[in-house]
Amino acid sequence: MKVRINVIVNGEKHHLEVKPNHTLVDVLREELSLTGTKKGCGSGKCGSCTVLMDGRPVNSCLILAPQADGREVVTIEGLAGREPHPLQKAFAEKGAIQCGYCAPGMILTAKALLDVNPNPQEEEIRFAIAGNLCRCTGYSKTVEAIRSCANSSRNNRPSAGRKAYA
Amino acid sequence: MRIRPFEYYTAINQSDVLDKLAKYGPDTKVVAGGTDLVLAMKRKTILPRVVVSLHKVRELDFVREEDSRVCIGALTRHADLAMNTTLNDNFPILCEAVSLIGSWQIRNVATIGGNLCNASPAADSAPPLLALDARVVIASSEGEDEIPLSSFFTGPGATVLKSNQLLKEIVVERPKTRSAGCYLKLMRKKAGDLSLVGVAFQAETDQAGEKLARVAIGLGGVAPTPVRSPETEAMLTGLSYDEAIKEIPEAARAAVRATSPIADIRASADYRRTIVEIYVRRAAEKILGTLFNGEDIQK
Ligand SMILES: Cc1cc2nc3c(=O)[nH]c(=O)nc-3n(C[C@H](O)[C@H](O)[C@H](O)COP(=O)(O)OP(=O)(O)OC[C@H]3O[C@@H](n4cnc5c(N)ncnc54)[C@H](O)[C@@H]3O)c2cc1C
Ligand code: FES
Ligand code: FES
Numbered sequence A: 001m002k003v004r005i006n007v008i009v010n011g012e013k014h015h016l017e018v019k020p021n022h023t024l025v026d027v028l029r030e031e032l033s034l035t036g037t038k039k040g041c042g043s044g045k046c047g048s049c050t051v052l053m054d055g056r057p058v059n060s061c062l063i064l065a066p067q068a069d070g071r072e073v074v075t076i077e078g079l080a081g082r083e084p085h086p087l088q089k090a091f092a093e094k095g096a097i098q099c100g101y102c103a104p105g106m107i108l109t110a111k112a113l114l115d116v117n118p119n120p121q122e123e124e125i126r127f128a129i130a131g132n133l134c135r136c137t138g139y140s141k142t143v144e145a146i147r148s149c150a151n152s153s154r155n156n157r158p159s160a161g162r163k164a165y166a
Numbered sequence B: 001m002r003i004r005p006f007e008y009y010t011a012i013n014q015s016d017v018l019d020k021l022a023k024y025g026p027d028t029k030v031v032a033g034g035t036d037l038v039l040a041m042k043r044k045t046i047l048p049r050v051v052v053s054l055h056k057v058r059e060l061d062f063v064r065e066e067d068s069r070v071c072i073g074a075l076t077r078h079a080d081l082a083m084n085t086t087l088n089d090n091f092p093i094l095c096e097a098v099s100l101i102g103s104w105q106i107r108n109v110a111t112i113g114g115n116l117c118n119a120s121p122a123a124d125s126a127p128p129l130l131a132l133d134a135r136v137v138i139a140s141s142e143g144e145d146e147i148p149l150s151s152f153f154t155g156p157g158a159t160v161l162k163s164n165q166l167l168k169e170i171v172v173e174r175p176k177t178r179s180a181g182c183y184l185k186l187m188r189k190k191a192g193d194l195s196l197v198g199v200a201f202q203a204e205t206d207q208a209g210e211k212l213a214r215v216a217i218g219l220g221g222v223a224p225t226p227v228r229s230p231e232t233e234a235m236l237t238g239l240s241y242d243e244a245i246k247e248i249p250e251a252a253r254a255a256v257r258a259t260s261p262i263a264d265i266r267a268s269a270d271y272r273r274t275i276v277e278i279y280v281r282r283a284a285e286k287i288l289g290t291l292f293n294g295e296d297i298q299k
Helices: A024-031 A086-093 A103-116 A122-131 A140-147 B014-024 B037-042 B078-083 B085-090 B092-098 B112-118 B126-131 B230-236 B241-256 B269-293
Strands: A003-009 A012-018 A050-053 A056-059 A072-074 B007-010 B028-031 B050-053 B063-066 B069-073 B135-140 B143-148 B153-155 B166-173 B179-186 B197-205 B212-220
Touching: A012 A024, A024 A050, A050 A103, A056 A103, A086 A103, A086 A140, A103 A122, A103 A140, A122 A140, B014 B028, B014 B050, B014 B135, B014 B166, B028 B037, B063 B085, B069 B085, B078 B085, B078 B092, B078 B112, B085 B092, B092 B126, B092 B179, B092 B197, B112 B126, B112 B166, B126 B179, B126 B197, B126 B212, B179 B269, B197 B269, B212 B230, B212 B241, B212 B269, B230 B241, B241 B269
Parallel strands: A003 A072, B007 B050, B028 B050
Antiparallel strands: A003 A012, A050 A056, A050 A072, B063 B069, B069 B166, B135 B143, B135 B166, B179 B197, B197 B212
């Protein structure tokens, strides 16, 4: 059994026939060859499969392929224009990438955070990326890289903690 | 972790879901956010023949105020609940609890209906909803029924829902006097973990603001289903601030008697019991401070 879906991926419309027992990450990697999205644990714990669905970070390993019908998906390949995205530059410059396996997911979560909260404080950043595991960097440089992309990185206001967004 | 093949349908609205549930029979599962079901299908602990997706049933994604009550659609996602102003104004305890579920990625797809229907003893939305005396509306093609949430759970992973029934919405009465509540969750790490123990403490004062008119405690992760602690509640109800502060240590010990925790790889039963006592005490002290000394006033 296959199911027809319409999905916009990185701004491009796709009409696909998907197997319902595949997940969104399978479709991205295997059908669309967008291998920037990683599949680590396959169970919602590591965040390496994070993509933006209708602007929000989600674990693509837990979304059945047909559930992507009618959605707009952004993967790491859709982030850069001609130049790398400022977050991509910041991650490279600040040393927030070592092996890089977590980076696509981490950067997309960071993008979603900055979209809803352009000036996140450290605690807010740490709460937002809690679902993106990194086994290399120890997170300090990750937080620094994200903070450097805030619209006024020197303006310290009290943190709203997890109340800043959910 | 491959998923076994199944027949798949997307429902377009509530009556379509109910028709499909009636038509395809007991081996059918609805999928909301899928954060429990898809994982269970990967692990092959649940192997449905038919899956009906609810992601297009937008009519069940809402928070609505109706006179004295607030209704929450079963398909409302945790991220939206945590940020909802009506809920933050009336029941901040619920917002606090769901904002601690999983990760941001999980909260962006996981629904409150899925959390309740999955019926984990540790489901984080259950203790606050029990403490708020929430009721649930169950729908089938034969009609609707409203029951207390306290009679919804029947055991670990089990509820009263029949295979042709859908959880439609959750209904909570707005507090009539000053109220406050908090949710304390014990995890093995700082984020992204299920509760080892979850304690929801909700209290209201009398009209004069002098005594506790209502105390309700919901406990998660320490019994086959989420439970209340009636003994502790009765010990504190009717007391003034000074009386309640004195009673708290004894009342917190009594809360342990409402539990029957298991020992597993994550924690021993004794540890869970100890934490129940400590968390009930901490939560009670915090909420009494809020209600009577205006620390961090909520209402
Ligand atoms: C990494 C990870 C971390 C998690 N952390 C937590 C946590 O900290 N706290 C916590 O409580 N949970 C946690 N969970 C569990 C899960 O995310 C929640 O229980 C979530 O709310 C389930 O909602 P869903 O919409 O994804 O449910 P689904 O998986 O879609 O459904 C769950 C079950 O309920 C049934 N169902 C769903 N909606 C309805 C309905 N309206 N009527 C009838 N039946 C229905 C389905 O058939 C299925 O059996 C975690 C899960 C993962 C993967
Ligand atoms: S692969 Fe999806 S969360 Fe790990
Ligand atoms: S850089 Fe290796 S996992 Fe993050």
